[in-house]
Amino acid sequence: MNDNRFPVTGRFLQGRLRHAITTREAQLFEKLFDPAEEFPDGTVLIKRGNLVNHSTMLVEGFAVRVIEDDGGAQIVSIHVPGDFMDLHAFPLKRLDHNIVALGPARVAAVTHDKLRLIIDQEPHFARVLWFSTLLDAAIHREWIMKQGQLRAEGRAAHFFAEVWERLAMVGLAEDDGFFAPLKQVDIANICGTTAIHMNRVLRDLREGGVADFRRGRMRAPDKKRLHRHGRFKRDYLYGEGELALTGDLD
Amino acid sequence: MNDNRFPVTGRFLQGRLRHAITTREAQLFEKLFDPAEEFPDGTVLIKRGNLVNHSTMLVEGFAVRVIEDDGGAQIVSIHVPGDFMDLHAFPLKRLDHNIVALGPARVAAVTHDKLRLIIDQEPHFARVLWFSTLLDAAIHREWIMKQGQLRAEGRAAHFFAEVWERLAMVGLAEDDGFFAPLKQVDIANICGTTAIHMNRVLRDLREGGVADFRRGRMRAPDKKRLHRHGRFKRDYLYGEGELALTGDLD
DNA sequence: CGTTCCCTTGAGTAGTTTCAATACTTGTGG
């Protein structure tokens, strides 16, 4: 699915919906999108509370969802290429959070008018899109689990394991790790600790031979060990394993 | 909407979808459900990983979603009457978590076959249901925010504020608080701390005049103060405020 | 009226934050 017939939606189809979509649906879908545009690091792609009439596919790069608060900003999720980042704006109309580019990001928009067409005419594909927004919710739940059950070290390991796995699902992982334009502050924020503490935690992970994170590059010599450290089991990503989609969504 | 024409779905329609639904849609919807059944405390209503062909409305009582893990169980969300608890099982087919009755709970089931009928024939109502599952995701995000930004005392305050507000949306709150069959252990789990620490935190909240929680009954003399303590702003519940649905979903 | 479940308290330890200061990296202009 990731050939040049699907420059915008290729990774989305590859990563999340391998077995669930027909070629006809995929072609209809690809045609809906405007050409991709590039935005620099830190661009607020979607602003909380704004009435939106389109949704955006992350084609290249990374983005985070951020809830602003008196006490600062909290990253509540991260997006990798192939994520239909704010599809949930289609039913919700206004988002409860900002979406911010993490490093330079290429995104492609589709208007809700066009989405409505395919959704009303292709009930099966509509279900696929719904599924995709619920996968985000499943990831949210896992993050809540991670925050409740693990301490800083485990949280960082879990986060690395998740991003690595999600990048692998869209063909962007390396054998021994991955790159993402994350700073220690970001990881600290995501794990609910301070940057200073995260710095020490990352040192421990490095010295313990679990994960070596340095300026955006994460390398882990032993994936199983990383998973054990973060109690990571990939099932909740619905890609493979116990919860995987088998055959058709209907 | 909460009259006796809608014994099963009344609170769902009242709480989450006030302005978004026609009477005709509501009547169609109500008719799909089997009669409600009661289950005792602790019943696992939906089991992780099982292929499910129905979804359930929480008519009376409470329930929690729980992710089991080597290290124990983590509550990742709570449900109040009127929550279409596992509607997300319709697109997902298998859930990544258990749903467990918290106290005695009355629930009504609807098969996915029947749901598919109304969804394929009533695109507007389909959107309403989609919306409803995304509201859960918004609540998940707020929980992630709460875990990342607040310490135990704020987390407890935020949790109380949220449950109070959600109960108010379905007409089940009291003027100065609410009742839910929660134990201190549950609140501790939800807030990601130990029961012992939560016990001390609850004492502090009580002595500080913020919230008096005792055996399932939460009373707060000053709602604003509780909200400030938990940095709670109800917008993310999409009921009223900045993000509220205005008029039609389309 | 005792049993069970739930809540409460104390003391010691581990994990995390805060404040303050120091290095390293990267990009820019001289």
Place this chain on the structure above:
DNA sequence: CCACAAGTATTGAAACTACTCAAGGGAACG
């Protein structure tokens, strides 16, 4: 090519928050 600035990463020490182990108290139920 070097100097400088800005951003990012690192370290130390003290204070605080939360956890663990261990024991005692209170309410509710049969």
